[in-house]
Every structure is written in C-alpha cells, then in structure tokens.
Amino acid sequence: MTAELVEQAVAIRTVGLGKSYGHGETRIDALADVSVEFGRGRFTAIMGPSGSGKSTLLHCLAGLDKPTTGQVMLGELDLTKLDERSLTHLRRDRIGFVFQAFNLVPTLTALENITLPLDLANRKPDKAWLDTVLTTIGLKDRLGHKPSELSGGQQQRVACARALVSRPHVVFADEPTGNLDSRASADVLGFLHRSVREFGQTVVMVTHDPTAAAYADRVLFLADGRLRDELLDPTAESVLDLMKQLDGTD
Numbered sequence: 001m002t003a004e005l006v007e008q009a010v011a012i013r014t015v016g017l018g019k020s021y022g023h024g025e026t027r028i029d030a031l032a033d034v035s036v037e038f039g040r041g042r043f044t045a046i047m048g049p050s051g052s053g054k055s056t057l058l059h060c061l062a063g064l065d066k067p068t069t070g071q072v073m074l075g076e077l078d079l080t081k082l083d084e085r086s087l088t089h090l091r092r093d094r095i096g097f098v099f100q101a102f103n104l105v106p107t108l109t110a111l112e113n114i115t116l117p118l119d120l121a122n123r124k125p126d127k128a129w130l131d132t133v134l135t136t137i138g139l140k141d142r143l144g145h146k147p148s149e150l151s152g153g154q155q156q157r158v159a160c161a162r163a164l165v166s167r168p169h170v171v172f173a174d175e176p177t178g179n180l181d182s183r184a185s186a187d188v189l190g191f192l193h194r195s196v197r198e199f200g201q202t203v204v205m206v207t208h209d210p211t212a213a214a215y216a217d218r219v220l221f222l223a224d225g226r227l228r229d230e231l232l233d234p235t236a237e238s239v240l241d242l243m244k245q246l247d248g249t250d
C-alpha cells in the first residue's frame with residue numbers, strides 16, 4: 001500500500017499523547033505516550049480498569065480535552081493546534097457523540113433531537129440519508145415522542161441517530177450501553193455495528209463490557225494511561241481471557 005493510501009485508511013491517530021493533572025507529588029499521568037491509529041470504517045473498543053485513562057483518551061480524540069503533550073491528527077488536521085472556536089466547529093461538523101446518559105433535549109421530539117446538530121449548523125438534512133438512518137434505528141412510529149415517553153434503549157438509539165445524521169468523520173461513544181439492560185444494549189450495539197458495516201462509519205467506543213467490546217473489530221486495552229495490548233476480531237471470551245491475563249500481570 002502506498003503512503004497516501006495508508007493515510008486515507010486512518011480516520012484519526014494520536015502521536016505520543018499525554019495528559020497530566022496536577023503538579024509535583026500530586027501529579028497524575030492520566031495518559032502517557034499513547035500513539036495509536038484508528039482505521040477508517042472500523043469499529044474500535046477501548047477497555048481497561050477504572051482510572052486507566054479511557055475517558056481521557058476519548059475526550060482528547062474528540063477535541064473535548066486538551067492533551068498536555070503529543071498530537072491528535074484528524075486526517076491532516078492537528079487538533080491540539082486549534083483554538084476553542086475552531087474546536088467547537090469541528091466537534092459540531094465532523095464529530096458525533098454518544099454518551100452513557102443519552103443527553104437528549106427533553107422538550108424536543110425524537111426527530112427534532114436527531115436533526116438538532118444540523119439545525120444548529122444551519123444545514124438541511126440530506127433527506128435520503130436521514131431516511132436511511134431512521135429506518136436503521138427502527139423507531140419510525142416513535143419520532144413524534146419526547147424522550148420521557150421512550151425507553152432507555154429507544155432514547156439511546158435516538159442519540160445514535162443524532163450522532164450519525166451529519167455523517168461525521170468519527171463517532172465517539174462513551175459507555176453507550178452503561179445504563180441499558182442486555183436487550184437494549186444489543187439493539188444499540190447492533191445499530192453502531194451496522195453503521196460501520198453498511199455505511200462505512202468510523203466508531204470508537206469506551207466500554208467495560210466484554211460482550212459490548214465483541215461488537216468491535218478491534219479492542220485496545222489501557223492500563224495506567226498506557227496502551228497495554230490489543231485484540232483483533234474479538235469475542236466476549238477472548239476479551240475476558242485477555243482481561244484476566246492483564247490483571248494477573250499488574
């Protein structure tokens with residue numbers, strides 16, 4: 001593969017990424033020297049013990065947090081060089097988010113929530129694409145409902161549709177199934193998985209759950225702010241096995 005093609009195959013990457021909090025003896029290195037690439041059209045899960053730096057990595061990748069050292073490259077763009085205003089535009093136009101707590105606007109209907117990022121950017125939805133996303137989340141008869149009239153799983157599917165509707169460069173999901181039962185989790189993960197397979201979406205997801213991680217193409221394992229290991233084509237069993245191995249070597 002030529003250098004140019006390799007470049008195109010990578011949606012986002014970090015180079016020597018570090019993030020520290022505090023100074024002197026109280027300093028915590030939440031991330032240390034993390035260099036990693038996330039393939040375009042791939043589904044990557046990030047796992048690791050509590051406090052290992054998963055959310056910090058996700059937030060630095062998404063331009064929500066400023067790293068202390070290193071770079072985050074979205075294509076040719078170094079996010080660490082952007083000012084707050086440019087980062088806000090970038091997050092609005094090129095990044096999709098799904099949070100554990102759904103974060104829907106309670107006074108808007110499901111459909112209004114889904115098109116909100118486009119409305120805020122003064123962009124018209126691409127009708128055909130919106131239709132495809134709505135068909136895929138399978139909530140066509142609930143689109144006029146407010147979030148409080150939807151189950152947790154339905155709300156999270158609305159949040160996923162909202163993240164996808166602007167065709168972002170990357171969708172970041174932080175524990176998207178953390179508040180859901182196993183059936184609703186399977187719906188949400190199935191939807192994220194289809195968005196990767198059928199629409200070529202790039203998805204990066206933090207999770208504690210080996211079953212959720214098994215929906216990904218690749219699982220990265222963090223420990224103490226560093227990349228410890230990775231697994232390709234994971235199954236829930238292979239993820240659990242590696243978690244146990246890594247635990248044993250701590």
Ligand SMILES: Nc1ncnc2c1ncn2[C@@H]1O[C@H](COP(=O)(O)OP(=O)(O)OP(=O)(O)O)[C@@H](O)[C@H]1O
Nearest residue numbers: 021028029030048049050051052053054055056057
């Ligand atoms: N704003 C902050 N100020 C100080 N320390 C912080 C801050 N945010 C995170 N940390 C520390 O950085 C380290 C990594 O935190 P992070 O939230 O990224 O871990 P995590 O792997 O996502 O954990 P969890 O699975 O519990 O959500 C932890 O030691 C945490 O206490």
